Amino acid sequence: MEALTILISCTDSVGLVSGISNVLAAENLNIIAMREFVDEANNSFFARIACGNLTSNHLLLKENLLRFLPANAIVNIVSAEQPTAAILVTKEYHCLAEILVKNQFENLGASVKCVIGNYPDLQNVTAQFGIPYFFIDHKEKSKEQFEEEVKAIIDKFEVDYIVLAKFMRILSFDFVQHYPRKIINIHHSFLPAFIGANPYRQAFERGVKIIGATAHFVTDQLDQGPIIAQQITHIDHNFGLKEMVKAGKEVEKRVLLEALDLVFEHRVFISGNKTVVFK
Structure with missing residues (x-):
């Protein structure tokens, strides 16, 4: 029914x-x-x-x-019609691959319309799933020019959501304001701990015993938007930085997909800088 x-x-x-x-x-x-x-x-x-x-x-x-x-x-x-999404990526494939597989088998809860990358590295894997990939070189353009080209592609596909699947660029205030409550990011730490760049190195140097990941809506304040989902995994003194990153990537995939399920099923309300999530 x-x-x-x-x-x-x-x-x-x-x-x-x-x-x-x-x-x-x-x-x-x-x-x-x-x-x-x-x-x-x-x-x-x-x-x-x-x-x-x-x-x-x-x-x-x-x-x-x-x-x-x-x-x-x-x-x-x-209505029962599925939402649509654009995926933004840099070089890391693990989150994108999980999204594309679920999309291929119509188990994502949304339809991926395009993938946009600021490096060409993930073009081949995206092509295997028949999804258009757009490479925009951020090194060749100003930030404003780069974001205008990204916006032009997103607006062409008229998507409902934008997913930052390890997109390692800080978006401008104007870009974020253009898509209010539509941009979802996966951050590789258990926010509010270790905000910003290199959170695994920060966690390693601090000697933490748990690491985690956080999926959140993007606002103009770096890594401080309303949180949708979080998970952790336990580590110990045997974990070097490389092992910590490997374990963290597994958590990132799980958390991002959990958050996307919740958002695509319209189970998330934004209340100020918090969320109400009906699981």
């Missing part, structure tokens, strides 16, 4: 759940799953509702919900 997913965020107030249910019942929509959360500190309400039957008039449904909900409410109605 196809499902219609309804996403609601608004100021919290008494009677929201019953009122939302009444609106959906009036539209002959059967609720098969509903998750809600109240952020008491910010007096905010979040809900993800899956309905077991579809309505052809999404606009009317949205209007009826907004008529009932508080004035600042945001309502998104998501």
Whole structure:
């Protein structure tokens, strides 16, 4: 059975759940799953509702919900159509390869439309999956020129999300603002520890006993956007820097794919610099 997913965020107030249910019942929509959360500190309400039957008039449904909900409410109605994504890469293949394999077997939850790299290294592996690869040499251009070319490709494909799969470039404020809440990054540390470059070396020199990875939305503040998912793995004194990096890459793949599953299934709400995740 196809499902219609309804996403609601608004100021919290008494009677929201019953009122939302009444609106959906009036539209002959059967609720098969509903998750809600109240952020008491910010007096905010979040809900993800899956309905077991579809309505052809999404606009009317949205209007009826907004008529009932508080004035600042945001309502998104998501059909069964999969989102689309562009992948940005540099030289490391491990995250990209996992994404391409899942995409090939239609198990990603989204459709990869293109891969953009600032080096040509991953062009061959991308071509094996029939995905267009665009190489833009950042060394030959100013940062502004480089980002304008990247934006032109992304906008041509009209994708819903941009995934930084070990894309080792810091994006400008203007670029990030052009795609608000659409850019997802995998950072190779358990944020907020070891922000910035060479986190594995930082962790090795600090002598940590766990290392991790963090998938987060990108904001104009480096590695400080809302966190979607995190995982760790244990290490000890036997791990040199090389072994630490190898173990960390395995965590990076798992965390990025977990985050993408959650985002592509519309299970993540952004609340300030935090997220509400309905797993």
